[in-house]
Amino acid sequence: MPAIARKKSRKSSARLDVRLRPDKKALIEEAATLSGKTISDYVISTLLRQSTEVLQRHRHIRLSDRDRDEFLALLDASDEPNAALTHAARKYKRMVDAKR
Numbered sequence: 001m002p003a004i005a006r007k008k009s010r011k012s013s014a015r016l017d018v019r020l021r022p023d024k025k026a027l028i029e030e031a032a033t034l035s036g037k038t039i040s041d042y043v044i045s046t047l048l049r050q051s052t053e054v055l056q057r058h059r060h061i062r063l064s065d066r067d068r069d070e071f072l073a074l075l076d077a078s079d080e081p082n083a084a085l086t087h088a089a090r091k092y093k094r095m096v097d098a099k100r
Contacts (some may be wrong), residue, residue, distance in 0.1 A: 016047075
């Protein structure tokens with residue numbers, strides 16, 4: 001595939017429009033220039049990096065050793081239902097049977 005055709009096929013089609021104060025725009029422009037990037041490339045790379053970090057913080061649970069040990073102990077504990085669970089199961093069964 002010719003280089004021009006390849007470049008066109010990679011062109012992005014989604015847009016993200018933002019409004020900001022002129023002083024903030026100037027700050028972003030200066031940072032982009034110092035980074036040797038276009039404003040678009042700078043904004044996109046910064047937003048993607050920050051978005052990835054936020055998602056990683058929210059998608060991963062970090063447990064202390066104490067929390068991990070407690071969690072594993074609960075998994076290993078008796079699998080017998082407690083009184084509240086037994087009561088809830090009976091109540092649910094009565095509700096389901098009543099609807100039939």
